[in-house]
Amino acid sequence: GAVVSQHPSWVICKSGTSVKIECRSLDFQATTMFWYRQFPKQSLMLMATSNEGSKATYEQGVEKDKFLINHASLTLSTLTVTSAHPEDSSFYICSASRGQGGTQETQYFGPGTRLLVL
C-alpha cells in the first residue's frame, strides 16, 4: 500500500512554455502533499506543502506565481511550472502523507519528474 505515481517521468520543453506535473496517491487518501526539487548533487529541497482544498504553503524563496500548485482532490496534486526557463531544469518529486501532522508524518514519494528546459 501507499503508492504514489507521478507523471510525466521526463519532459523536455522550450523556454517560455508551461509544464504540468501530476502527483497521484493510488491507494490512499493524501491529506497533505509535498513538492520537492533536487538540483544535481544537492539534497531534496521542499518547495511547498499543500492540503486538499486549500492554498499551498510555499517555502521561502519559491515563487508561487511561477510554481502553481493545485491540490484539488485527496488523490491528486499538480505542479505547473509557468513560463519555464533553463534555470528551472531540475528533478521535481512529490510526496504524500495520510495525516494532517505536517512534515513529521511518514511521506510516500512518487518516482519524480526530470524537467529539461531548452
Next chain:
Amino acid sequence: ILNVEQSPQSLHVQEGDSTNFTCSFPSSNFYALHWYRWETAKSPEALFVMTLNGDEKKKGRISATLNTKEGYSYLYIKGSQPEDSATYLCAFIYSSASKIIFGSGTRLSIRP
C-alpha cells in the same frame, strides 16, 4: 542556516559485511528525524520515523539510533546484501513539524 550532513557521501561494502553511516543535524528545535532508502529509478521508501532521544528502531537487518542532545542518528545495516545498494537519506524535521531539511544522502554500493 540550518544544515543536515550525512557522512560518508558514498560507501562501498563487501557483501556480507556490516556497515553504518551518520546523519548530523542541529540539536535545537528537534521534532523528528526520518530515514529513507532511495534505489535508482525508484521512489524513496520510508524506513524509520524517530522522535525520542535514545530511540532505536529496527527493520530486518537495518536499524537506527537517535541522539537528539548531540544531534546525530546512525543507520546500521547488518550483513549487507546487493539489494541494500541505494542512497540513504535522512530528513530533519523541526519547528513544530512545519520545516524539513533533507541531507544529501549516503550512496551505498554492495560488492558481490
